[in-house]
Amino acid sequence: MKRYVIFAALVPLLGGFLLLLATTVMSGYWSHPPSLSEAGKLLTVFARTLQYSYLFGLLPALMLGAVDDIILHVKRIGPLVRFLIVGVISFAAAELLYGSRGSDSGALQFVLYGLVGFVPGAVASGVAHYFVNRPATA
Numbered sequence: 001m002k003r004y005v006i007f008a009a010l011v012p013l014l015g016g017f018l019l020l021l022a023t024t025v026m027s028g029y030w031s032h033p034p035s036l037s038e039a040g041k042l043l044t045v046f047a048r049t050l051q052y053s054y055l056f057g058l059l060p061a062l063m064l065g066a067v068d069d070i071i072l073h074v075k076r077i078g079p080l081v082r083f084l085i086v087g088v089i090s091f092a093a094a095e096l097l098y099g100s101r102g103s104d105s106g107a108l109q110f111v112l113y114g115l116v117g118f119v120p121g122a123v124a125s126g127v128a129h130y131f132v133n134r135p136a137t138a
Contacts, residue, residue, distance in 0.1 A: 002128070002131065002132045003065050003068060003069055003072075003128045003132050004062055004065040004066075004069075006065070006124055006127055006128045006131065006132070007061045007062060007064055007065030007068070007124045007128065008058055008061050008062055008065070010061075010120060010123060010124040010127060011057060011060070011061035011064060011090075011120040011121065011124050012053045012054045012056075012057030012058060012061055012120075013050070013053065013054075013120075014119060014120035014123060014124075015053065015057050015061075015094070015116055015117065015119075015120040016046065016049065016050060016052075016053025016054075016057060017046055017053075018115060018116045018119060018120070019053075019098065019113075019116045020042065020045060020046050020049065021042070022098075022112040022113055022115070022116055024042060025112060026108070026109060026112060060093065061120075061124070064086060064089070064090055064121050064124065064125075065124070065128070067085075067086055067089055068082065068086045068124075068125045068128060071085055071086065079126075079129050079133075082125060082129070083122045083125045083126050083129070084122070086121045086122060086124075086125040087117075087118045087119075087121045087122035087125070088118070089121065090117035090118055090120065090121030090122075091114040091115070091117050091118040091121070092114075092117070093117050094113055094114055094115075094116045094117025094118070095110060095113050095114040095117065098113040098116060099113045099114070
């Protein structure tokens, strides 16, 4: 159960921020070095849209948690390979969901929108491995 809570807490948070960052880069808003005020605007928008990140990201996060839990029970797969498998599955899912947005296409868009899924999936899998699989201390 802890694994699902970790995925539900981290994936929408990290994914929402990375999606906002990817769309900001793809729009050309940061075609120049960003200033401190522009970074502040980005964080303000992130804080205001965080509720929507959790609203739309909770179910995919729980699905990734289920994939991580299933792969955990395969004895031959180690933790690092599990992080990569969950990350690649989330990369593919995010690319399918967000990759066709807008008029741009190409390698940059493919990588940026794929990383929106890969990073939160792999990080949540690593955090879940660290906290869930640790022996209890008295």
